[in-house]
Amino acid sequence: MKLNSFLKNSIITIMVISLITTPSYACTGITLLSKDGGVVVARTVEWALNDAQHNQLLIVPRNKEFKAQTPEGTNGKNWKGKYGFVTLTAYGQPYGPDGMNEEGLYVGVYYLPGFAQYAEYDKSNASKSMSVGDLMQWMLSSFKTVDEAIANLNNVIVVNVENKEFGGAALPFHFKIVDQSGNSKIIEIVNKGEVKIYEPYLGVITNSPTYDWHLINQRNYLNLSNTPNQQKVFGNYELNPLGGGSGLIGLPGDFTPPSRFVRAAAFTASCRPLSTSTEAVIESFRILDNFNIPLGAQMPNENIPGDIVSATQITSSSDLKEKIYYFHTMWNRQIRKIDLKLIDFSTIKEQIINDDAKKENEIKDVTPIQSKKKAKK
Template identity: 75%
Template sequence: MKKKLFQTISIVLAFSLINSPLFACTGITLKSQDGGIIVARTVEWALSDAQHNKILVVPRNKNFTGQTPEGFNGKKWKGKYGFVTLTAYGQNYGPDGLNEEGLYVGVYYLPDFAEYSDYDPTKAEKSMSVGDLMQWMLSSFKTVEDVIANLDKIIVVDVKNEKFGGADLPFHFKIADAKGNSKIIEIVNNGEVKIYDPYLGVITNSPTYDWHITNQRNYLRLSNIPNTPIEFEPYNLKPLGGGSGLIGLPGDFTPPSRFVRAAAFTATCRPLKNSIDAVFESFRILDNFNIPLGAQIPKDHIPKGISSATQITTSSDLKNKVFYFHTMWNRQIRKIDLKSIDFNTVKEQILDDDAFKTNNIKDITPN
């Protein structure tokens, strides 16, 4: 009976995984003692190689036109600020971006909950796609306060983009600035905009953000303090090792479990002296969220062309305007210093440091 039940569960699980490609991302925020603000995240996209490792550099004063279901007839604007952004499938937007003023915009998957406005042709001049929304924020504003104050001036509509790996584009956003301000933006219920204060700077995926906050109430006793030994004559029971206060911390890769785990690691983070210390700590924490392909996808349905579900991990230093990252192809941390870019003269271009798609190994074997 147990064997049949296990087989049934396995079949149902495999079917759900085959029909639900893995789009799982985890975001955190760390602060250093010198006033540094570090916003970091993983990008999981186990559909195919989305080319998230290719980074677009966008100059100041670029002219943009928003996309609607009718084409490129949406909101027009001229960008004030230059920025860098991850890409996806050759599109000019992706999961993560940082502008020259230190404004960060992160895009996270929100399937079954994100719902944009129905397109009204009479309001085309205010309309844009969800990808345009990311570019509009990065190119137009330098603070979270400015973004929130202007959200009522645009309408995000559903635009099918077959070039985006064939996937739907239900997203929510985490934005942050160099002052330490941050918000979560969700568009639900046919265009209703909801704004939340991030809980410890953490974000994952579905359900909506308010659900995750409620779910945190199930984990109030988690602690980095070891459990106290208990004596039952003639036994004296002690914890078996370090970390006993976090027994019950969920270890699976679902969005609710990753949210709880990311919040726990953020809350217990050691003191961080400066920004670069926080950058490296963000990568250490996010190593706990790397998802091997085989962990969530049956062997006979693993997509070709990628070596990991976690295609890229980024860490943005908002105070110093530096964008750090490593990828599934190369675990070496690389950086783009936005302060060193003249966004008035730089040409729009793609940076691809993974052309050979080879992880380097340094041989230090003694002779």
């Protein structure tokens, strides 16, 4: 076998094995600001193993008693929630990709395989220990600002808790938290419990590697611009750009986390001026349409699960100023919303909202119907 043919076949084999054995959790997050002081945090959620039921949203009331998990059970940190919140879920668990509380604090988790590494569990620290899902609920239920959450991180220890109900996948995550002032941080737990905090670059987050790597990689794309390339003359030839967008030639278009990070940063940096937070919500969905992943683009045909139609299972957009949570799903791309201002979190019962019961995209027929008159004799 020729060397080139051998290398080609080896690369294809490695790619196929990677696609089969690696869960696809290729989430992309952005933040947009509006002239009226709006802060909108939006993201896609990809999960290509099977239907994780990300379309089911949980409403959590104030004053809920929480018991955190450890490898030994629910003997971790206990706390009483001060704030109510809405959160996406996964596999029927009380946490999921993201959520927003009644004070406008947003917490989102993003997959960080190969790099996230939680603290080793120590029984003597059980009262401070919690799972990564508990950390999300703790922040949403306990704080109204990013600074408050960051200041209290040293009061908890995040340990690895295997959850077989979560699709059988490991749960290595990093976090993006944002409040209604626009203050935002990226939280990563690495090296067996070391907590690292980063300022988000243009509000963008994806997945592995760690955030500092993405910031260094961004230097490779300083040439990108929304200004079209200019005409150049070579001897008797005058060469002009073939069309709009020529300044973005070289923008990576694949679905890997590094490429999505660069692409999300470019679209955020070039976003048009937005007057209101509602306008920013609509624009966030428009931008994130560029990150929808068709299922077949990441999985060989023989490994495509039969219970989902897209790797992008849900896209959400949180208006922190107006405290409205928007979303659309792979089953129904109509944008829906939950207005947290209209919920009395002191009296509402904990409940699941599932607006995808039919699992059917709504199509409106606008065909003009003209009545047929009988022909005159």
